Amino acid sequence: LRNLLTTYYRIRGELDKAYVQNRETFELFPDYVFARTNLVHEYIDTGQFEKVEDMLGQHLDISDILPERKSFHISEVLAYSQAVIRYVISIKNFSLAENRIETFYTLLQKFPDTQGVNIYALEDDLKFAKIRSGIPVVGIPVPKLTNPLLFELYCNSLRINHGLIEKILCLPHKSVLQDLEIILRNCLDNFFEWAQMPRDSR
DSSP states (O other), rough: OOOOOOOOOHHHTOOHHHHHHHHHHHOOOOOOHHHHHHHHHHHTTTTOOOHHHHHHHHOOOOHHHHHSSSSOHHHHHHHHHHHHHHHHTTTHHHHHHHHHHHHHHHHHHHHHTTTTTOOOHHHHHHHHHHHHHHHHTTTOOOOOOTTTTHHHTTTTSSSOOHHHHHHHHOOOHHHHHHHHHHHHHHEEEEEEEEHHSSSSGO
């Protein structure tokens, strides 16, 4: 019930309430996998990456955090895997992220009842993280920008952090306009190819 309430707050966008509720749950039930993974997401959301490894274990294996347990429910394994994938993307370990995503799909095939679970958003996070780092993504040419900060704008949806906008507005006006034109042209030139790409290759 506590986990459902945490999820409810998160879906409503009331992240502060979700964080408080989950921290209370974790204090009461430190062996509860979902409370632990929710805490990992909070640390990633708030940029506290140094705290994540303690929550996930040194080897990023679910058995690290609960060594006394001999088995785990598939929902626990998938939730833990999603947290790990998000973490390794955040620290730019892209090869490990790709490996863990492949393993995730293997688990979905092995447990067909979990097919409703997906990680499309994490695959998009990985793609955008690569673009931010200047790493070419198959089928998506990376534009050359004068202001690297605008890669953040290129890789975000309409829900853009206001702090990011303020930083962009402080950049040289002329070069920002030139970069924005490059971004728009890149989107227009590659929209058809992007729309035709299979979902699992995005």
